[in-house]
Amino acid sequence: MKDATQIRDVKGAILDAADRLLARSGYKKMTIDDLAAEVGIGKGSVYLHFSSKEEIALSHIDAVIERVKTRLHEIAQKKTSYESRLKEMLIERVLCRFDSVQHYTQSLNDILSKIRPSLLERRKRYFEEEARIFAALLRDGVNDGAFARINVEDIARSLLLATNSLLPYSLSTQELGERNEIEKRASALADLLLKGLIAR
Amino acid sequence: MKDATQIRDVKGAILDAADRLLARSGYKKMTIDDLAAEVGIGKGSVYLHFSSKEEIALSHIDAVIERVKTRLHEIAQKKTSYESRLKEMLIERVLCRFDSVQHYTQSLNDILSKIRPSLLERRKRYFEEEARIFAALLRDGVNDGAFARINVEDIARSLLLATNSLLPYSLSTQELGERNEIEKRASALADLLLKGLIAR
Numbered sequence: 001m002k003d004a005t006q007i008r009d010v011k012g013a014i015l016d017a018a019d020r021l022l023a024r025s026g027y028k029k030m031t032i033d034d035l036a037a038e039v040g041i042g043k044g045s046v047y048l049h050f051s052s053k054e055e056i057a058l059s060h061i062d063a064v065i066e067r068v069k070t071r072l073h074e075i076a077q078k079k080t081s082y083e084s085r086l087k088e089m090l091i092e093r094v095l096c097r098f099d100s101v102q103h104y105t106q107s108l109n110d111i112l113s114k115i116r117p118s119l120l121e122r123r124k125r126y127f128e129e130e131a132r133i134f135a136a137l138l139r140d141g142v143n144d145g146a147f148a149r150i151n152v153e154d155i156a157r158s159l160l161l162a163t164n165s166l167l168p169y170s171l172s173t174q175e176l177g178e179r180n181e182i183e184k185r186a187s188a189l190a191d192l193l194l195k196g197l198i199a200r
Numbered sequence: 201m202k203d204a205t206q207i208r209d210v211k212g213a214i215l216d217a218a219d220r221l222l223a224r225s226g227y228k229k230m231t232i233d234d235l236a237a238e239v240g241i242g243k244g245s246v247y248l249h250f251s252s253k254e255e256i257a258l259s260h261i262d263a264v265i266e267r268v269k270t271r272l273h274e275i276a277q278k279k280t281s282y283e284s285r286l287k288e289m290l291i292e293r294v295l296c297r298f299d300s301v302q303h304y305t306q307s308l309n310d311i312l313s314k315i316r317p318s319l320l321e322r323r324k325r326y327f328e329e330e331a332r333i334f335a336a337l338l339r340d341g342v343n344d345g346a347f348a349r350i351n352v353e354d355i356a357r358s359l360l361l362a363t364n365s366l367l368p369y370s371l372s373t374q375e376l377g378e379r380n381e382i383e384k385r386a387s388a389l390a391d392l393l394l395k396g397l398i399a400r
Contacts, residue, residue, distance in 0.1 A: 083398060086397070109316055109317055112316075113313035113314075113316050114313075116309055116312075116313050117309050117372075117373070120309075120371075120372035120373075121372060123372075124372075138397075145399055146398070146399060147397050147398065147399055148395070148396075148397060148398065148399045149399075150397070154388055155392065155397065157385075157388075158385070158388050158389045158392045159392075161362075161365050161366065161385060161389055162361075162362035162363075162365070162389060162392070162393075163362075164364075164365035164370065165361050165362070165364035165365045165370070166361065169370075170364065170365070170369075170370060171320075172317075172320035172321060172323075172324075173317070173320075185357075185358070185361060188354055188357075188358050189358045189361055189362060192355065192358045192359075192362070192393060192396070193362075193392060193393065193396065193397060194396055194397050194398050195348070195396040195398060196348075196392070196393065196394055196395040196396020196397075196398075197286070197338075197347050197348060197350070197355065197393060197394050197396075198283060198346070198347065198348065198394050198395060198396075199345055199346060199347055199348045199349075
């Protein structure tokens with residue numbers, strides 16, 4: 001009987017293999033047989049962990065989001081100013097996702113259009129989890145007088161909403177090749193959200 | 201021989217018919233035969249105006265964007281404060297598109313996933329055109345001291361980027377049913393973009 005660590009390892013190996021196959025041949029062409037062969041296990045073993053190809057693609061995205069959340073927690077705990085931490089977090093939520101799909105190039109449109117409805121449903125949960133991390137920093141910043149008095153939950157959601165258009169889901173194939181440009185846009189957007197437009 | 205007005209009328213009639221068919225049966229099921237029958241013209245006449253089904257769907261979206269731009273120009277010319285005009289324009293760019301696809305419900309995902317690559321390409325032009333309308337208002341506002349000294353072209357693009365996540369393309373089927381919720385989010389986002397987060 002396998003213990004918990006071994007089960008996690010097989011699951012992780014399937015997700016790693018899915019990442020390689022998705023990048024190489026795209027979602028449409030990837031089969032469970034290919035995946036099993038890539039990992040070096042039987043097809044039945046894949047189905048022990050995942051019910052379908054869509055479930056594998058979604059779990060792969062789950063893993064990317066876990067990485068994003070870890071990075072956000074790390075930045076939130078830095079000793080820099082609230083403003084610079086917030087700005088860094090907004091840029092990081094964009095670039096961390098960007099880097100996780102950069103090797104997909106042409107095949108990303110294929111994946112995203114196939115799993116679009118399930119992904120849009122799941123995105124709600126991702127954003128709630130991310131919003132909590134931002135709200136915690138905002139709350140501390142308000143208490144320390146760095147941010148204006150605001151409803152931190154609402155503002156956290158607005159900040160995510162404002163930067164969502166820079167996530168891979170919304171980018172064209174060409175834009176997915178332009179990391180510097182995406183970073184520049186995220187940075188400009190973060191500045192605007194921090195400073196606002198009204199003259200003082 | 202038909203004159204220019206008649207040609208525009210047939211083109212408009214085809215686009216109106218496409219709107220009805222897309223809402224009723226979705227993109228996948230819509231055929232050029234259906235379209236011709238709905239307008240009451242021959243299949244060949246449809247091909248005189250449009251080279252493909254995708255071209256018709258994209259032209260339909262073009263018409264929606266023209267409506268958005270007209271509304272933005274109207275708001276920009278109002279006599280209210282710069283702040284309130286800018287806020288109204290940001291909300292309108294979201295709601296005008298929302299209203300144009302509200303009758304699509306389930307079939308929107310179908311259309312958007314099918315024409316995704318061409319649409320992402322075309323969106324670039326849409327945003328450039330919209331950005332010009334926003335930049336003109338920002339320029340007047342900066343000159344009159346209502347807005348901080350900014351690069352108006354860059355800020356116009358950031359404003360669009362920030363509200364793009366509320367456009368139908370990025371909403372789930374459920375969210376496409378919640379007009380009040382979308383309006384509330386657009387309004388909160390506009391406030392944040394105007395006022396910024398930093399305490400003063």
